Amino acid sequence: MELKQVIIAHKAGDPQSKIWAEKCAKQLEARQCKVLMGPSGFKDNPYPVFLASTTSNIDLAVVLGGDGTILAAARHLAAEGIPILAVNVGGHLGFLTEPFEWFQDTEQVWDRLFNDHYAVELRMMLEARLYEGKRLEPNPVSDHFYCLNEMCVKPASIDRMPTSFLEMEVDGEIVDQYQGDGLLVSTPTGSTCYTASANGPIIHPGMEAIAVTPICPLSLSSRPIVIPPGSLVNIWPLGDYELNTKLWTDGVLASSIWPGQWVGVRKADFNAKFIILRETYSFYQTIREKLQWAGTRIHYDNNHRQ
Structure with a gap:
């Protein structure tokens, strides 16, 4: 993936999300990448300005927040074919996001993107x-x-x-x-x-x-x-x-x-495009964790699963 121009959107009103956005912006700019950064929230919609302010391709959107922040990004960016790297920073449930622990080493994340070491998941809209x-x-x-x-x-x-x-x-x-x-x-x-x-x-x-x-x-x-x-x-x-x-x-x-x-x-x-960093991503694991499935009142060991 080329990273010549990248959007970074952080959850409005969340200090932690903003700190990580600024850190990512500095690292990408050091790699000669142009960064468009701004808050996203109920009263903040940066995407029309981002899209109108450039005539060149936007290679990636890094969206730091929870599911609501990610949904807003998808509504505005999917039609443009811009892939989204969604990370749970300041969010709650995080159904649509990559876990924060897979993003903490941000320099390694940029290296993986440059070298195409990631997967892309398409989501119907x-x-x-x-x-x-x-x-x-x-x-x-x-x-x-x-x-x-x-x-x-x-x-x-x-x-x-x-x-x-x-x-x-x-x-x-x-x-x-x-x-x-x-x-x-x-x-x-x-x-x-x-x-x-x-x-x-x-x-x-x-x-x-x-x-x-x-x-x-x-x-x-x-x-x-x-x-x-x-x-x-x-x-x-x-x-x-x-x-x-x-x-x-x-x-x-x-x-x-x-x-x-x-x-x-x-x-x-068109579909929304999400970058997947996890090597063992599973929808079933997600719903087990987020919806707390497999939670019977009496726990039995399944000895047949050998």
């Missing part, structure tokens, strides 16, 4: 747009929105907790109408996040599939469903006379949905 007009002749009325975890259609109100009424169709055919807290359209990556909390399926990230999961539906017959990656999911808000229904991408507000509009969700035309 989703895109969404708002439409209006005739169902068979939709007119897009918004920009593209992207997510690594999930698109969520649910209401939000300052003074109460409104119920949503949503109709979902897949490839033009009505599947169900949902009454409840909202609806999640998730990637395999997002299946271990909000979707898992809503009792949706956990899907291996090596697969390409879309999971649609109702959030607290007021019907025992409303169930999660896994559909092919080429499917088009349309979600129609029904009976929302107070304009509460909104589209959320990876937990961040994307847009309000006005009467007559609907949300179309499909697989994005």
